[in-house]
Structures are given as C-alpha cells and as structure tokens.
Amino acid sequence: MIEAKGVTFKYDSVIALNNVSLRIERGLKYALLGANGAGKTTFLLHLNGILRPLSGKILYDGVEITYDRKALSNLRRRVGAVFQDPEVQLFSATVAEDVSFGPMNLGLSLEEVKRRVDDSLTACGIYELKERPTHFLSHGQKKLAAIAGVIAMEPQVIVLDEPIAGLDHVHREQVIDIFSRLNKRGVTLIMSTHDIDLAYEWADRVIVMKEGAVAGIGTPIEIFSDEQLLRSSFLYKPVVLEVYQRLIRRGLLKEGGNVPRFRDELIRGIEGAALKLPQGG
Structure with a gap:
C-alpha cells in the first residue's frame, strides 16, 4: 500500500533517515519502535507528504508521491x-468546528x-463534548478530539506519533480500542510508540528503527x-x-504450541500447567 524506496532525509547536516526501504501492507497494524532519535517521527512525516525525501521516494498504491498542492x-x-x-x-473554537474542518475542505x-x-465524535466517545471549547478540554479529551478530526476524513491509512503518550489508563484504553475498531473496518495503522508491551500485543508487524535506518521488521514474536x-x-x-x-x-511450562501474546493467554497457560502437576501429600 505504501512503500519507501531508499529514503534519505537530513535536518541541516544531521542524517535523520538513512536509505530507508520498506513496504506497508494494506489492512495491517504496525508498531514503529526505536530509541529517541531513531527516525520514527521523521519517517511518519514522510508518509503523508509533510516532509519530502532528500533522495529516494515514497509510493502510494504503486504510484510515486509528488509534492504539488493538488497531489x-x-x-x-x-x-x-x-x-x-x-x-x-x-x-477551532469548539470541538465540532475542529472536527468539521477537514471534511468541509473536501467540498x-x-x-x-x-x-x-457526529459519527467520528461518537466513535471516539466524546459526542457530548461537541460544543465544548477546545481550550477547556483535558489532555486526554484533546487527544480524542484530534483523533476524531482525522477519522472524519475517512482515510485509508492513519499514522500515529506516540498517540498514548501522557494519557491516563482510561484514556489509553479508549484510544487503543478506537484504533482496533478502525482496523477492523480496514484502516491501515502505523503507530510510533515506546510502549513495548502494547506493540507486542497490538501490532501485526513491528518495525524497529536505529540511527535513521530500519534495523528489523517482522511479526511481534519474531522481533521480540x-x-x-x-x-x-x-x-x-x-x-x-x-x-x-x-x-x-x-x-514449568512445556515448549510448543502458540506463544502467548496477551496476559490472559499466559495466565491460562500457567493455570493449565498447574492443573497437570501431581498433587503432593
């Protein structure tokens, strides 16, 4: 769906992306991992044309991205x-006005x-905040409003730069649920995160970046x-x-079978093994 071919980018003399080549497949959930400065955000900003490669190219559905206003x-x-x-x-002044901005510009x-x-606010669980001034929102509510604005555009792909950073547990789970429901509708998701446990449980593929290059890509079990x-x-x-x-x-557990990716799967495996242990007198 999206392909990077030999993408290089610099901030002044600092190389942020170094010959990055990879393919994003349609309908999958990707977690983008790496230390600070690894190039994650810079790579995401190339995927919708906010940044332009110094060399190399980005393709969408096999067609190279161009950078004129219409494209x-x-x-x-x-x-x-x-x-x-x-x-x-x-x-914008209110949540509804902000979420409507993108669709209005589509004509x-x-x-x-x-x-x-209405659909995007409902999907994000903030319909009741529709007329709330945006500057009166909490951080978590602002994050949900920003997500609603993107959902209202009905994109095929959403890139997410640390979307759960700074959120409390309730808003974190709410945001993750929103993304999972979007993916079930066919939306491709690419999430940059430092949350290793989330990446392992949530993603279909994990991309690891280091010093501006792709260090590894594979399933969560392969990578970890x-x-x-x-x-x-x-x-x-x-x-x-x-x-x-x-x-x-x-x-204490036998190797073989499916490797657990969720806490509940691990607990069931432990409980099952415990039931098979001989009972001592």
Whole structure:
C-alpha cells in the first residue's frame, strides 16, 4: 500500500533517515519502535507528504508521491496523521468546528459533513463534548478530539506519533480500542510508540528503527525473540514473552504450541500447567 524506496532525509547536516526501504501492507497494524532519535517521527512525516525525501521516494498504491498542492491534498485524504501533541491539531473554537474542518475542505455537503462529525465524535466517545471549547478540554479529551478530526476524513491509512503518550489508563484504553475498531473496518495503522508491551500485543508487524535506518521488521514474536536486535536497538522484551520464556527455561511450562501474546493467554497457560502437576501429600 505504501512503500519507501531508499529514503534519505537530513535536518541541516544531521542524517535523520538513512536509505530507508520498506513496504506497508494494506489492512495491517504496525508498531514503529526505536530509541529517541531513531527516525520514527521523521519517517511518519514522510508518509503523508509533510516532509519530502532528500533522495529516494515514497509510493502510494504503486504510484510515486509528488509534492504539488493538488497531489498532497489527495494524499492527505487517504493518509491521516495524529501527532503526539494534540495542541498542534486543534485550532477551532469548539470541538465540532475542529472536527468539521477537514471534511468541509473536501467540498462535501453540509449533511455529509454533519454525519462525519457526529459519527467520528461518537466513535471516539466524546459526542457530548461537541460544543465544548477546545481550550477547556483535558489532555486526554484533546487527544480524542484530534483523533476524531482525522477519522472524519475517512482515510485509508492513519499514522500515529506516540498517540498514548501522557494519557491516563482510561484514556489509553479508549484510544487503543478506537484504533482496533478502525482496523477492523480496514484502516491501515502505523503507530510510533515506546510502549513495548502494547506493540507486542497490538501490532501485526513491528518495525524497529536505529540511527535513521530500519534495523528489523517482522511479526511481534519474531522481533521480540531476536535477542541481538533488542540489545543493539536498546529495546527490552515484553513482560508476557519474558515470563513465558523464563517458565519454559525452568521447566514449568512445556515448549510448543502458540506463544502467548496477551496476559490472559499466559495466565491460562500457567493455570493449565498447574492443573497437570501431581498433587503432593
């Protein structure tokens, strides 16, 4: 769906992306991992044309992205972006006005704009905040309003830069649920995050970046089972996988079958193993 071919980018003399080549497949959930300065945000900003490669190219559905105004407008209808700081996305007086901004610029009818605004606010669980001034929102509410604004554009792809950073547990779970429901509707998601456990549980594919280059890409189990990759990229194992592997090494669980990716799966495996232990007198 989206492909980067040899993409290089610099901030002045600092190389932010170094010959990045990878393919994003339609309908999957991607977690983008790496230490600060690894190039994650810079890469995301290339996917909807906010940044332009110094060399190399980005393709969407096999067609190279161009950077004239009309082409970028068409691209951003398809590829939405949610930034880490919602303040950079909210600029209208009320939540409804802010969410309607994108659909209005598409030249849609007022009825269609209203439908999209209501549907996206409902999907984000903030319909009751429709007429609330944006500057009266909490950080979590601002994040949800920013997401609603992107959803209202009905993009095929959404890039997410640290979308759960700074959120409390309730808003964190709410945001993750929104993204999962979008993906079930066919939306491709690419999320930059430092939350290793979330990446392991949530993603279909994990991309690891280091010093502006792609250090690894694969399924969560493939990536987090690669000890050398984790060490060299300053990453650690998710808790579920770490506990599972330690129990295997100690002989408390038998190797084989599906490796657990969720806490509940691990707990069921432990309970099942405990039931098979001989009862001592």
